[in-house]
Each structure stands twice: as structure tokens, then as C-alpha cells.
Amino acid sequence: MRIRANNPSPMALTGTNTYVIASADDTSAVLIDPGPEITEHRENFLAEVGDRRLSAIILTHQHADHSEMLGSVETWAPEVPVHAVLEKFSRLSPPVADGDRIAFGTDTADVMEVIATPGHTMDSISLIHDQVLYSGDTVLGEGTTIVTHPEGSLRDYLNSLDRLLQLLDEGAYSTIEPAHGPSIESPAQVLEYYRSHRLERIEQVAAALEQGATSATEVCDIVYHDVDPSVRGAAEQIVRAQLNYLGALAADDQG
Template identity: 35%
Template sequence: MIPYVRDIAFEYGRCDQLSPLIRRVIANNPGPFTYVGTGTYIVGRDEVAVIDPGPDDPAHLEAILAAIPGERVTHIVITHHHSDHSPLAGALKARTGAPVYGCAVATPDEDDGGVKMEAGHDAGFRPDVSLCGGGEIAGPGWTLEAIPTPGHTSNHLCYALKEENCLFSGDHIMGWSTTVITPPDGDMTDYLRSLEAIRERGFSTLWPTHGAPIREVRPFIDAYLAHRQERMDQITTALAAGPARIRDLVPRLYADVDARLHPAAARSMLAAMIHLTRQGVLAADGEPGPDSTYRLA
């Protein structure tokens, strides 16, 4: 069982001091993909970095600026291009003059009219400074290391705050829920590799963009990995009875889940199928896709 952390004390628009170097303001955009809302982090004092300014919400912009009177924003830092993370970067840059740091998506997803698995994409996201290959940014008394963590999206970055041995984990690891992996931009193989890389860093705290901090980091990541493996084991066990398509397996493997969520479960299963095919565990009739027939290799 994943030891979810779901209790969080907050008020929308209020700035909370979370640690000596970290403050947070939560946007009023609760929902099925955002939990209580987007948590925008402010790192440092006097000259600060703002991590994931959030959705295009003028009230949230004013709340961020009200939290730093007399201080200067020197870095606007983005974990990835989803619409609950990056759209406000442009307005914050216009008000502060700070450049935007992050990683652009090489091939943005298109809206295919299918089931929505996320809050949407910020198709116009273009950082001023690319951190796709990693790198460091710094201010007085703080240093952030960009760590490429593809999986949830191809351009996802986490940021380690060296002075506090903590990580701003974006949507890569969330305390309240598992992370959505939706092909083609989401990739299960990359995601599992990124999880293992973060686990080995030995961070003392994870600060997700949505929800409360994770303090027991290694056990939490171990449970995250075990959950993904359990889902893949369910697939291989089901396919031991014979070839099947995703649409055949979802009602069986997600029988305890509201049927309205089965289309979303199918997208998640597709990510697992692609991964297992790469690993040589499964075979598909042609390129693995949502309508392919899968069998044990």
C-alpha cells in the first residue's frame, strides 16, 4: 500500500513559511488532477526563485507578488508544461522581468478528443533558459539543481534545493495520488528509471506541486515502484490465459473502479503495455497501441 500523505493545512492565496528557505502559495484551482490546487513555491529571501507559478489566474499572480514585498524575483522555474504549472510564467515575467527556466517539449501533444488524463497542456510554453540537460541556478543562500525526470511528461524536471537536501518533485512524485503516465508524451520506461534515480539521491523531503510534503522519502518511492510492478504483474497474469486487447482487460483488472474511469485506466495500461513490450515480456500485433492484441512473449 502506498502511504499517501493527504492532510494539508492552507488557505487559498495565503503565503505559508514551510522551512527556512521555502514559502508556498496555493492557487484556487482544485480538481481531479490538481488535488487542492497548484502549490507555488518561493525559494530564498530578497532575491528569490518562484517554482511552478501555476494556471493563468490573475488572483494567484497577485497573491504571489503580495508574498514577496520588497523582494526581487530572479528566476521563474517550471517543472513541466501542463496548464496547472506553467501558464502564469508569462504574466509573472512581465511583472518582474525574471527569465523563465525549464525544458520545452520537443513534440507537443495534440488534443485528440479522447479522455482527458491531465488538466491540459500549455502548448505555448517556451522557457528563456533551457535546463533539459540539467544544470544549476542560484541566489543568495540557495542553490537549485535541475534533475531531468522524464516519464509523466517528456520534459519533466525536478529541482533539488541543496541547502535543505529536499526536492521539488512537480508531478513526478505526489503524496496524494499516483502519477498519470499517458503516451505518447508520457513514458513508463522513462518514468520508472526516473523514480529509481530520485530514490538513490537520498532526499530528506519531497515537496510536490500538489499536496503535502513527503517526509519518509525512500519508503514512499519504494511503494510507488511496487504499485507499478503490481499493475504490470496483473497484466501478465491475465495474459497467461491468452491474448487480449486493452479494452478486454480493463473491465476485469479495474472491476473495483468506477466504470466512468475505465477510459483513463486504459491509457495508463497502454503505458504499461508499451513498457512490457520493450522489455520483451509481451508481444503485440505490430506496433503496441491502444487497439493492439497483446500476448506473453
């Protein structure tokens, strides 16, 4: 069940999606990304949990539009473990890592498998359960995600896209439920587009440098000249991530 928070913005799209997934016997549930601290949103997702026992909360990454509600978790879910990569968000459970399996019911199928997908941020994870990939901000329901700088890394992000494509190939999942926007029913197409879009932008940034751009601001003026002013800050962040990526490439070449 998807519960959308009322925090629309150019970056959060229509708002943050919080997911409540019930166990096979429908007596317990797991919550993914409690979202922003908005009372109505909390009431909505707790209503969705209903009489089920909330057995786990999982955070896909550190950004406030996903994690802020954890600030008050003591009051709305005092005994529920919080599973996150970063220790500062983890609660009643050690930090999670790639390959961990988070059980949330008594059936063997009641498990969320953790897939480390760093890139958007270093602590980004995706989760697989019942042929569905919960992608956090690694893949979005509309447009493309940004690689934030310095929390993220473009090299890691491209590797994460490859990993998700491989898992798709292996039949590990068939649908993506993103943290923003609608469900993705054709993951292969979207993941391939993300990949080619990122590589195309990297080429454009390299070309801007060749034309003489010397700063992130100048590169942004050339490559992202047509973006809406409301997402200019985000564009500058990804330019920094791209410059970092290209710098790393040069270092590799010298090695």
C-alpha cells in the first residue's frame, strides 16, 4: 500500500511515498520511509497499518523527506526497530548492509532483502519483496533522479543501475515502486534510459570543459541552461557530481 505525503516540490515530485507491506498472514507489517514530519501523513500510514503489528521500519536513505518522521518515532512506534545504513537513524537494530534480510512476519516469504544501491547518496538502499523492488530515490516514477554531491557518487550510481539491471535479468523483481511518483511497470526500459541519460550528460559536461568552462556554475550554465530556476540548485549538485566523476576518470588514466 502506498501512502503519499503532502510535501510536493520540484524535487519530491508529487510527494514522498511511504509503503506499508503486510505479512502473508496479514497480522504484521513493515513500513518503508516514514517520510516528512506531517501529522496527517503519520495518521494515514498508521491507519494503513491498522490492527497489524508493525514489526519493522526501513529507511531507504538519509534525506529529510524520507527520514524526518523518525525524529518522533519514540512516540508513534516506541518498540519498533528502525533499519538504516547510517547508525544515526538505526534503532533497536544494527545498521543494515547489502544482502541483509529483514523479517517482518512468521512466513518465510515475509522478508525484505536489502540491495545496496549507493549513488543518489552513499547510504541509499533498495529492497526486494515478492517480485517488487522498492527503489527509494535510486529510481523515480517520473523523470530521472539526481546524484547529490557530496552525499552521492556518480560512479557508484552507474554501478547501482547496472546491478539493478542484472537483478532484473535474473528475475529477482518485475516492478519498481519508487519513493516519488507512480509505479514503474517496465523497469528495463526505465533503467536503460537512466543509464544513457547519465552517460549523455557526462559527455555534455566533458564538452563544456573542453569549451573552457572552469567552474560548476559555468558548466551548469552551458549544460543545464534550459532548466527551470526551481531546480537550478539540483542541477548544480549533479554538475559537481559529474565533475567529481570526470576528475576520478583522469586520475585513473594517470594511474
